[in-house]
Amino acid sequence: MEIFDSDFREIFSSQVVSIIGGLIAGTILAIYTDQILLIPGMLILLPGFLEMRGNISGSSAARLTSGLFLGIIKPNKFRTKVIKGNMLASFALAIAVSLVLGIIIFLFNFFALHAFTLKIILLPLIAGIIANAIEIPMAIFVTFYLFRKGHDPNNIMGPFVTSTGDIVSIVALLISMVII
Numbered sequence: 001m002e003i004f005d006s007d008f009r010e011i012f013s014s015q016v017v018s019i020i021g022g023l024i025a026g027t028i029l030a031i032y033t034d035q036i037l038l039i040p041g042m043l044i045l046l047p048g049f050l051e052m053r054g055n056i057s058g059s060s061a062a063r064l065t066s067g068l069f070l071g072i073i074k075p076n077k078f079r080t081k082v083i084k085g086n087m088l089a090s091f092a093l094a095i096a097v098s099l100v101l102g103i104i105i106f107l108f109n110f111f112a113l114h115a116f117t118l119k120i121i122l123l124p125l126i127a128g129i130i131a132n133a134i135e136i137p138m139a140i141f142v143t144f145y146l147f148r149k150g151h152d153p154n155n156i157m158g159p160f161v162t163s164t165g166d167i168v169s170i171v172a173l174l175i176s177m178v179i180i
Contacts, residue, residue, distance in 0.1 A: 024163075025169075032174055036173075041108050048101050049169055052097050052101075054166070057136060058139075061161055068144075094132045095132070098128030106118065126179055131165070139157065
């Protein structure tokens with residue numbers, strides 16, 4: 001008789017990965033705090049931007065997992081209409097939310113700090129494009145990989161996508177800060 005079933009082991013290991021990913025993301029954020037605080041309004045951007053990646057990619061992975069379990073999506077076919085639609089919808093949603101976050105930061109800077117910086121709108125937009133170009137395909141690939149290996153992606157993908165999304169988002173923000 002097993003004390004812990006396979007679902008418990010999957011969930012526990014994914015939570016451990018999530019904790020390690022959170023520590024890595026927090027460490028990167030702590031190292032670059034001085035550069036991040038140079039841009040007014042960044043503390044308004046960070047929570048929403050970091051949450052967005054995990055939420056969008058996590059729900060995308062959940063939809064794909066449901067399709068895999070229901071047989072609508074075949075585990076060995078990546079180039080189907082359903083997958084392309086999910087990928088496009090996730091990317092469009094993330095870009096739209098990034099744009100809204102940019103506008104919110106601009107308005108905060110304008111009204112609270114009396115700084116008129118239109119470039120600030122581009123910061124989350126460019127970072128969102130970079131992060132989504134990495135995160136969305138990775139979420140799809142890992143979902144399919146886990147399903148083919150006999151694991152339940154619903155148990156693993158939430159914490160995995162959240163922690164990788166935090167790391168990718170912070171790096172993408174730092175890259176976009178250099179670009180702008």
